[in-house]
Amino acid sequence: MDDTTYIALSRQMALWREMSVVANNMANANTTAYKSQQMMFRQYLMPFHATNPALGRHLAFVQDVGILQDPDEGPLTSTGNPLDFAIHGSGYFQVQTMAGMRYTRNGHFSLDQNGILVNDEGDAVMNTNNQPIIIAPNEAKVTVASDGTVSTENGIIARIKVVRFPNAQDMHRIGSSMYETTQAPETILRPDVVQGMLEQSNVKPVIEMTHLISIMRQYQSNQKIIDEESNRRDEAIRVLSGVQ
DSSP, X not given: OHHHHHHHHHHHHHHHHHHHHHHHHHHTTTSTTOOOEEEEEEEEEEEOOOSSGGGOSEEEEEEEEEEEEOOOOOOEEEOOOTTBEEESSSOEEEEEETTEEEEESOOBXXXXXXXXXXOTTSOEEBBTTSOBOXXXXXXXXXXXXXXXXXXXXXXXXXXXXXXXXXXGGGOEEEETTEEEOSSXXXXXXXXXXXXXXXXXXXXXXXXXXHHHHHHHHHHHHHHHHHHHXXXXXXXXXXXXXXXO
């Protein structure tokens, strides 16, 4: 009887963690360039020696093995801000942080007091030479070509570095729409950078809400199995002990 409870509990624990992932997706439905996530599960088999061969030779438990990131591009929205950039297709902007190089698809940039192009955290956006992009105080008209080339009324200044990685699933979120990875970045020679636009979250709230309802129903169903098994066990103990 304990096996039934353990199997149900394994599923319930996995559902609880899946619910947290879905809830996090919903909370970031309006976060710039956010990529939705989903849980990955597998069946964990444990040898089972049953007296009745019809019961099989293994117990099947549920095990969550990781989180899969949805790489699909979110919709692009016009902002009218010349320092907002979006990447159409694959790629990440590279920024220099106190902890080293990090990567983001959130192109909401601005100029700091020194004229350096920075993100919301004040981290410098890198050019293709791994140097900050600096706009002089007397340069007012900033334009960015689709290949990332930054120009002003005085000519070309630099080119924004856009990189990609062999395995997008090995990109680890560190907050503020940024990622870190041990993979070596590959510079995209012909990126598709769009000025005056931002990539929105690729979360689909209606789908996530439907998913959340389904998870809650499955959780309740598993709880019912656990409760019924507990009642059967208590009844068996009562009968076998002769307690009336």
